[in-house]
Each structure stands twice: as C-alpha cells, then as structure tokens.
Amino acid sequence: MIDIINEYLRNGYSLIPVSNEKISYIRWRKYQRQRANIEDIFDWYDKFSNVNIGIVTGEISKLAVIDVDDLTLLPELEELLPEIKETTRVRTRRGYHYYFSLNGDYVKSTNNLFGKRLELRSNGKYVVAPPSIIKNYQYVYEIPLSKMLPIPKILIKKEKDPVSYVEDRKDKNYKMPKYHGQEVNCMRQILSRELEVGERDNGLFVLYNLLLQNNNEKDYSKNIVLTKNKSLTKPLNDKEIEEIFKKSYKYKCSSIGEKLPFVNCDNCKFKFKGGKLKAGNILVRNLSKLKQISNSERGVVCLLGTDFDGEAVTINEIAMYAKMDYRTVKKAVEGLQKSGFKINLKN
Secondary structure, three states, rough: HHHHHHHHHOOOOOEEOOOOOOOOOOOOHHHOOOOOOOHHHHHHHHHHOEEEEEEEEEEEOOOEEEEEEEEEEEHHHHHHHHHHHHHHHHHHOOOOOEEEEEOOOEOEEEOOOOOOEEEEEEEOOEEEEEEEEEEEEEEEEHHHHHHHHEEEEOOOOOOOOOOHHOEEEEEEEEEEEEEEOOOOHHHHHHHHHOOOOOOOOHHHHHHHHHHHHHHOOHHHHHHHHHHHHHHHOOOOOHHHHHHHHHHHOOOOHHHHHOOOOOOOOOOOOOOOHHOOOOOHHHHHHHHHHHHHHOOOHHHHHHHHOOOOOOOOEEEHHHHHOOOOHHHHHHHHHHHHOOOOOOOOOOO
C-alpha cells in the first residue's frame, strides 16, 4: 500500500479516501485544486476504517478514465478507440477502467460517451484505484501505469472562447467582462466551462455578481449569463435563471473556490482586494507591530490581510486554509488580539 501510494504521488495524482461503497470519507472537491500530502493520507488510515484509494481525475491529476461496466459494449468501444487495447487497464468488480494521460487537454466528463452507457471521468470526478477492495473484490492493474497512453484526440474538446457566449460579437458596444478592472482567469474559467448539473446555479450566480461588482451594467451582465446558460447541454429553466438574478452576493475571492472547485486561483494577481492593500487592511493598520509578534502570529495575520481581507472567518477556516494545527492558530489569534489586532471572527 505504501509503495503504490508513493507511486501515485510521484505521478502527481490527487488522492482521496473512499469507503467500501466507493463514497469519499471527506469533502473531496477541494482536492480538485490541491493535492493531499503523505501525512494527510496516512492520517486518513488512522481516522477511517477500510480505507480505499480514490484518484481525483481531470486537470489536477492529468488523468482521464473510461469506466466500462457493461462488457457487451466493449467490442464497439474498441472499434471507436483502438487505444484502449494498449493503455493502462484496471480490472474492477464489474468491468474495466481504462486510463489515459492528459497534457493540458480539455476533456469533458460524461455518463453517455458515444451515446452509450459508458462513463468518461475527467474534471469533477474520481475513480477507485488499485489495490482498493470494493465488496470483497480487489481492483488490480492488468496493464500497468507505465503503459498509459495520451488521451485519444477524438475525446479532446476545445474550450469555448468567452467571446462566443455573446450573441452579437460585432456589436460596437460589446466589451469583455471585467473583474477588478481586468480580464482575469476566474471569469474565463466560468465562461469557458461546460457547467454540469451540480455547478450551474453557483457558476451562473457567481458570474453574474462578479460582473455587477465590477461596474458592468445590469442588462449587459444578464445578457452574458443568459447566453452562457443557453450554451449549456442542460440549461436552467426560466424560473431557475430568474432566481439567479434575485439573490444577493456576499462571496469574496477566497470563497469562490469553495463554491466553484473547478476555479483555479493560483496565478490570480487579483486574489485579494484587487491585489492592493488598502488603508483599512489589517496589515497596513498594524505595520509597526509586525516585527514584535511571533512567526505563527505573523503567518496568521498575513492570511487575514490577503486571502481573507475584510472577511469574517473562524479559527478552523484559517487552520484548514493554511494547513496549520488548530491549536497553533487559536493561540496565534489570541496573541494577536492581546497585541491590539482587531480580528473579524465569526461566532
């Protein structure tokens, strides 16, 4: 088990713990954006019983998997994708998993590959991996990871240009959506993604309100959201889309990733408050005190002044975000408060 976990980590796979029912023991969606380390993984084996290994598929692991449960469909699949005969193959309880590597390619997850009862798992999905045991059946590699082939070109989708969602691109009044005055990645990622059923409400809601926050006119913002909704395979109905426009928006940058796990904020220079520390910022207000506090206190206050700028947070949220021990964070917060730092804690 240790050897295979280390191999998965060397391959850059994002791992999660799953049960005998193939259900994750944890809230796993954040692992679409970050990988657990070896200490986290061994901790799962202490916390949970009968832990199996799950691999988060898609961009984070550069992995896509075709799941074949109905073996009568295999001959037809082999004709459509001859590569599956040669690539990494896992024997599962009911059929096979075929592994393919991704290299920056956009591959859409589906339960209806080629119009058949075949599942393609990429972004937003995970697979149970060897040597997991599900209902007394152990998953095994029949063709090893070292034989994995690149994803077949027929399965690669081109990400849609955000401009294509505007009905009349030649309209002289058209302008690209802005976020903090810039054309940045979070907007593009929402616009270019084929939002799935569990992502539509939050995705369109966040998109609409980011547009409004950045001084786009209401009618223009609604038009972007409506045209994006029309582009979806399963769009929201009229009543559902109207609810999007009624809700009030309270999320900030650090919360977008929680609502939309597919959004990658790693390279966003506008991750906090437009990338600028304003006069009311906790770091700016207490600049002279920073050299007098401990390293852990300094680490916490830096997070409060950047990723959590202006937000009310709990000690547990800080600890989880910073991957710090809860007790260390609590002690640091208490120390900061004694030193005169005003921290906006949730009750």
